[in-house]
Amino acid sequence: MTKFFATCARGLETVLFRELEGIGASQIETGRGGVFFSGGIVELYKANLWLRTAVRVLRPVFDGPVFSTDELYDAVRTINWADYLTPNHTLAVDCNVRDSNITHSQYASRRVKDAICDQFRETTGVRPSVDTERPMLGLNLHVSKNRAILSLDSSWDSLHKRGYRPIQTRAPLNESLAAGLLLHLGYDGTFPLVDWMCGSGTFLVEGAWIAMRRPPGLTRKWFSFFGGLDFDKSLWGDIRDTAREEVATTLAFPPRGSDVRADAVELAQHNAKGAGIGHLVTVKKLELADAKPLPGEPPGIVICNPPYGERLGDEDEWIPLHRKMGAAFAENWPGWRLALFTASDKLAKQLKLKVVRTTHFYNGSLPCKLWEFV
Numbered sequence: 001m002t003k004f005f006a007t008c009a010r011g012l013e014t015v016l017f018r019e020l021e022g023i024g025a026s027q028i029e030t031g032r033g034g035v036f037f038s039g040g041i042v043e044l045y046k047a048n049l050w051l052r053t054a055v056r057v058l059r060p061v062f063d064g065p066v067f068s069t070d071e072l073y074d075a076v077r078t079i080n081w082a083d084y085l086t087p088n089h090t091l092a093v094d095c096n097v098r099d100s101n102i103t104h105s106q107y108a109s110r111r112v113k114d115a116i117c118d119q120f121r122e123t124t125g126v127r128p129s130v131d132t133e134r135p136m137l138g139l140n141l142h143v144s145k146n147r148a149i150l151s152l153d154s155s156w157d158s159l160h161k162r163g164y165r166p167i168q169t170r171a172p173l174n175e176s177l178a179a180g181l182l183l184h185l186g187y188d189g190t191f192p193l194v195d196w197m198c199g200s201g202t203f204l205v206e207g208a209w210i211a212m213r214r215p216p217g218l219t220r221k222w223f224s225f226f227g228g229l230d231f232d233k234s235l236w237g238d239i240r241d242t243a244r245e246e247v248a249t250t251l252a253f254p255p256r257g258s259d260v261r262a263d264a265v266e267l268a269q270h271n272a273k274g275a276g277i278g279h280l281v282t283v284k285k286l287e288l289a290d291a292k293p294l295p296g297e298p299p300g301i302v303i304c305n306p307p308y309g310e311r312l313g314d315e316d317e318w319i320p321l322h323r324k325m326g327a328a329f330a331e332n333w334p335g336w337r338l339a340l341f342t343a344s345d346k347l348a349k350q351l352k353l354k355v356v357r358t359t360h361f362y363n364g365s366l367p368c369k370l371w372e373f374v
């Protein structure tokens with residue numbers, strides 16, 4: 001059993017904890033900005049394949065005090081790197097530093113890399129080379145308050161990069177956050193899901209993938225555990241293929257989206273196609289007040305992430321929109337729940353609906369809340 005740390009955006013730890021239970025991880029424990037768990041390579045592969053809310057899955061190999069880059073170098077030299085790579089491997093080190101004597105993350109990364117390469121040069125005469133795109137061994141160095149944690153990074157590229165949204169739009173929601181909000185709401189595809197301000201369609205795609213039990217990493221080309229000395233290609237292939245065979249091809253309640261902007265509708269359709277669900281979800285150009293439940297469908301969730309103004313004072317211009325949302329929901333969606341993701345309490349209160357629950361999340365560094373109304 002190995003101890004891992006799956007990182008996530010602050011606020012998503014509880015959802016990630018439940019996801020880890022779902023893949024059979026053990027000794028799960030919430031940390032800051034992530035969740036610890038134990039498991040073998042099956043759980044490691046499943047974590048990378050299945051976790052919708054994780055950013056990356058790390059395996060710590062050093063954890064201790066360091067007060068200078070020289071101390072960091074010495075600490076890294078104490079590890080026997082031949083356990084993890086050969087001189088023919090490529091490597092890359094990603095680093096973040098905070099509140100520490102070490103202040104330059106790039107220099108700290110270089111010292112870690114030098115320590116590993118020097119060890120190989122001394123023992124074998126050959127040193128591994130660097131590849132920051134697809135390293136066979138990705139390393140993650142986190143230095144906070146002069147404590148360094150160096151981990152093998154089994155994912156490398158952030159797991160939120162699902163591959164269906166190549167075009168950068170104005171305000172798309174991060175894929176992991178969108179999936180996390182849906183899971184937090186208990187969404188599992190057994191009731192309808194509507195996003196009446198769908199923008200690039202993130203809730204629609206993530207919702208459909210949850211409902212289909214389609215793993216977010218199913219078609220991803222590279223995880224850095226592929227480059228590990230212990231990579232079991234056939235085990236990985238079995239885990240991925242079993243998951244693929246179990247993906248549902250039809251949905252009882254395909255997620256529906258609409259947006260007032262024609263370019264948003266087009267983009268959401270494009271992204272849905274890219275995610276392989278273009279034939280399942282429907283996206284229409286509609287003013288939100290004109291969006292309605294389908295005849296005879298049971299009540300479900302309307303979820304949305306409206307504009308809220310990024311600068312102080314900007315929010316007032318969105319008050320009429322939020323009043324309209326409250327009125328439209330009260331009139332057209334009896335029995336449904338409305339979930340509103342926003343950074344503005346003032347705007348959320350304009351809906352004048354009964355609040356069932358509010359939960360804190362972060363959108364990047366911006367504190368936000370998910371408001372649940374009935």
Ligand SMILES: C[S@@+](CC[C@H](N)C(=O)[O-])C[C@H]1O[C@@H](n2cnc3c(N)ncnc32)[C@H](O)[C@@H]1O
Pocket residue numbers: 169171172173174196197198199200201202203258259260261264286287288289305306307321
């Ligand atoms: C912050 S974006 C949503 C982003 C989306 N969650 C995503 O991941 O791409 C807000 C969306 O609300 C839409 N919108 C604004 N007013 C609207 C209205 N009255 N009716 C419908 N959509 C509206 C905008 O066109 C925009 O696409």
